[in-house]
Amino acid sequence: MIIVMQPGATREEEQRVISHLEREGFKVHLSRGIERTIIGVIGDKTRLKAETVTALAGVEKVVPILQPYKLASRDFHPEDTVVETGNRTIGGAAVQIIAGPCAVESRDQLLEAADAVREAGATMLRGGAYKPRSSPYSFQGLAAKGLEILAEARERTGLPVVTEVMDQNLVEDVAAVADVLQIGSRNMQNFALLQAVGQTNKPVLLKRGLAATIEEWLLAAEYILNAGNSRVILCERGIRTFETYTRNTLDLSAVPAVKHLSHLPVIVDPSHGTGRRFMVAPMARAALAAGADGIMVEVHPRPQEALSDGSQSLDPEQFAALVREIRPIITASGRELERQVV
Numbered sequence: 001m002i003i004v005m006q007p008g009a010t011r012e013e014e015q016r017v018i019s020h021l022e023r024e025g026f027k028v029h030l031s032r033g034i035e036r037t038i039i040g041v042i043g044d045k046t047r048l049k050a051e052t053v054t055a056l057a058g059v060e061k062v063v064p065i066l067q068p069y070k071l072a073s074r075d076f077h078p079e080d081t082v083v084e085t086g087n088r089t090i091g092g093a094a095v096q097i098i099a100g101p102c103a104v105e106s107r108d109q110l111l112e113a114a115d116a117v118r119e120a121g122a123t124m125l126r127g128g129a130y131k132p133r134s135s136p137y138s139f140q141g142l143a144a145k146g147l148e149i150l151a152e153a154r155e156r157t158g159l160p161v162v163t164e165v166m167d168q169n170l171v172e173d174v175a176a177v178a179d180v181l182q183i184g185s186r187n188m189q190n191f192a193l194l195q196a197v198g199q200t201n202k203p204v205l206l207k208r209g210l211a212a213t214i215e216e217w218l219l220a221a222e223y224i225l226n227a228g229n230s231r232v233i234l235c236e237r238g239i240r241t242f243e244t245y246t247r248n249t250l251d252l253s254a255v256p257a258v259k260h261l262s263h264l265p266v267i268v269d270p271s272h273g274t275g276r277r278f279m280v281a282p283m284a285r286a287a288l289a290a291g292a293d294g295i296m297v298e299v300h301p302r303p304q305e306a307l308s309d310g311s312q313s314l315d316p317e318q319f320a321a322l323v324r325e326i327r328p329i330i331t332a333s334g335r336e337l338e339r340q341v342v
Helices: 011-023 050-054 107-120 144-157 168-175 191-198 214-226 254-261 270-274 277-289 316-332
Strands: 002-005 027-032 037-042 059-063 083-085 088-090 094-100 124-126 161-164 180-183 204-207 232-236 266-268 294-298
Touching (some): 011 027, 011 037, 011 050, 050 059, 094 107, 094 316, 107 124, 107 144, 107 316, 124 144, 144 161, 144 168, 180 191, 191 204, 191 214, 214 254, 266 277, 270 277, 270 294, 277 294, 277 316, 294 316
Parallel strands (some): 094 124, 094 294, 124 161, 180 204, 232 266, 266 294
Antiparallel strands (some): 002 037, 002 059, 027 037, 083 088
């Protein structure tokens, strides 16, 4: 449930309500908006007597949250969440462009890509040190060596690093390097992993599962939030449908839908969403026009030589052209591209 405090309710009145709820064994989350304060209540609702809470000073009303996801619900947190990482913010007025290769293949390849995307206007760097692949014979990434190269690239360019963590036993190692922990689509419902990243203080980028509904996606986010980490970013990367021309079907309708249902920021990955290089730029433009808080794009110095996802990767010139194309869309929506601070 949520408890809506009256306009002008004092901090002392808020604290008395919170103390009452905590004595009854509930978890409490406070959200102060511009006009009023919302107190989210998590626990056994049969133990919460609405009439008792309503009688407390400063309380306007008690409202049940009907969605199965509570902490991710906009009812629970009416204001948009803005996730901070280093000198970046994801959500709100800022738009982030996360770019880089699918996988860290070598030091030279990653540093070349990092320099190129930074020069073109990327604000964050992506690259997989650990790569989940459908085939056991495909390139699986450089693992710990890849993390070292990502750390060097961040030091060199000033770009925060987004990289995937695949196993709960690797969370500590990856979190020591990554600025943002990525949960890939295959692990969206790896609940032990979600709880593990939820116990860190690092932002988590949660990709939508291959065939996940929006509700299942938000429930996966709920695992992270419930574990104590409020810094969750959702990433729409396409879902599997009967269509075979594209790698996935990029569901851009999910952007306004999620923003209506949830307070969490949403970015879009048009590279995985289409699997085709010529479609990345048009879908990136459409994603930002639909209200996405950023895009995640695969960029490789030489896509034809890429060890993974070369067919959907842009080369540096194509990426630079994409950034030029989306700037007017960002400006027209009243937002701005957050440039790196070096």
